[in-house]
Amino acid sequence: MTRHKQALSLGWALLGAATIFSTAAHSADQLDRIKASKTITIATEARYAPFESVENGRIVGYDVDLMNYILEKKLPGVKVKQLDLPFQGILPGLDAQKFDFVVTAVTVNKQRVEHFAFTVPIAESTVALLKRDGDDSLNSLDDLNGKVVGSQAGSGQLQVLQAFDQKLRASGKPGIKEIKQYVSFDEAYADLANKRLDGVAQSLANLGPLIKARPGIFTTLKPMLGPTTYFGWVGRKGDDSAQLVKLFSDGISEANHDGTMKALQQKWFGFVMDVPADQMPAPAL
Structure with a gap:
């Protein structure tokens, strides 16, 4: 085999190897x-x-x-x-x-x-309404008309709260007075405890441990705010x-x-x- 042919064969071999390597690298997910x-x-x-x-x-x-x-x-x-x-x-x-x-x-x-x-x-992640323990002004979901309620900005819980407010208004009721959005739920809990909020929309899974850790401060409404x-x-x-x-x-x-x-x-x-x-x-x- 001449040097030219040997070089050509080697070139094709290297190209083939490079192609295989490139394909393998490209296919790596x-x-x-x-x-x-x-x-x-x-x-x-x-x-x-x-x-x-x-x-x-x-x-x-x-x-x-x-x-x-x-x-x-x-x-x-x-x-x-x-x-x-x-x-x-x-x-x-x-x-x-x-x-x-x-x-x-x-x-x-x-x-x-x-x-x-x-x-x-x-x-x-079904959403419940957290309220202050002993707050008799909130006994049903209808009592949220005219109230100030908070949740986390960008969260699914906020979406559920907003949908519930729309449902109230669509039925001819006043709806929630104000929906406040927070960076974290801890900030919303603090405002609820300090009476700057009437309620917080949060997953029931999170609220059980919170209520247990802070007895006598918080409780929840039994009806859920939204679907499962x-x-x-x-x-x-x-x-x-x-x-x-x-x-x-x-x-x-x-x-x-x-x-x-x-x-x-x-x-x-x-x-x-x-x-x-x-x-x-x-x-x-």
Whole structure:
């Protein structure tokens, strides 16, 4: 074989190898990249006890324990870099690819489902109305007419509260006097305790531990503000993120089936929730 032919053959071989390498690199999805780097970056809002909060400089809570259970089984050896961010920046940050996945309690609604990929449910997020214990001016949902009620900006709970207000007004009633929006629910609880609010719209799952921790200060109305809703974790939509979303969703489902989820709920909430194990129900709102 002449040098020219040898060079040509070598060139074709190198081109073929480069093509194979390029195709393999191109086909590597988000989960492959996480495994290769041995690091996953998780976004959390750590001011949402008992799902997550900060204790002694560490993020702890129901979501953290459930995440660790899944990652120890599904991604052993992968280091977790967990970010504590305001809730209002979490979904936009996921969209902008600033981190890999959202492990915090995110209420599933129609708008979010259209844009993001949710796991199966981690807990129920049905919204209740928190009020001051002994406040006799609030005994039914109709009593919210003319009241000042707060919730977290950008949250599913705020959406439920706004929908309820629209329902009141559509029926010819005055509606809620003012809906105040807060960066965190802790600020809303403080304003409620100090009589700057009449109520706070929040997930019932969060309110049970709050009322237990602060006896004689808060209670809830028995009727719920909205329909049954669920919390899930969130990834980006599309083929690149599909396997990562499935990994977390499968892990949550396994935890639901094997009793781990209920044990963690009992630990962090003091009660258990019966949530669907194998699919996220279509959101009502």
